[in-house]
């Protein structure tokens with residue numbers, strides 16, 4: 282069966298990931314969610330923690346409106362430098378090098394793909410950085426048939442935090458039969 286076409290910049294980003302031996306890029310199913318979220322906020326501030334090789338950034342970029350801005354941060358200097366090269370022709374995009382907290386200067390976020398820093402170590406701060414109506418995407422969960430959700434025999438407290446946060450309307454969506462993402466919007 283033919284594979285579904287991916288946005289133009291995802292191809293060089295995936296090539297960079299392959300060359301760098303970087304194995305943590307988001308999967309296309311998550312990428313399409315990211316593109317959708319960015320497209321829903323055409324004049325918004327779109328943020329990503331953990332640029333990696335720029336695959337998620339490229340998906341976000343594919344939905345980016347003409348008046349939107351995309352800021353992403355990566356603590357690995359070499360990855361950040363190489364990923365920045367993929368977007369050097371578009372002044373709507375900034376690739377920062379350093380800790381994810383550098384993103385705070387660009388908040389509030391209309392879309393936040395929290396994928397490297399923040400998700401586990403500062404979840405409350407992650408929610409605070411969202412604009413009213415801002416969309417949060419967190420991937421790499423393992424679907425659980427139970428409530429509260431469980432992972433490796435224990436209640437998944439982190440997932441529960443986001444799914445039940447009083448400032449969020451949140452849900453978990455399957456991205457493949459074996460993986461899921463939490464998608465949330467901050468209440469206005």
Ligand SMILES: C[S@@+](CC[C@H](N)C(=O)[O-])C[C@H]1O[C@@H](n2cnc3c(N)ncnc32)[C@H](O)[C@@H]1O
Nearest residue numbers: 305306307331333336337356380381396397398
């Ligand atoms: C899951 S990968 C990112 C994949 C990328 N978002 C994508 O979808 O293709 C996580 C990345 O976050 C970076 N990272 C981890 N902790 C970080 C932090 N505190 N600040 C900035 N980057 C961080 C790692 O170096 C790694 O490249």
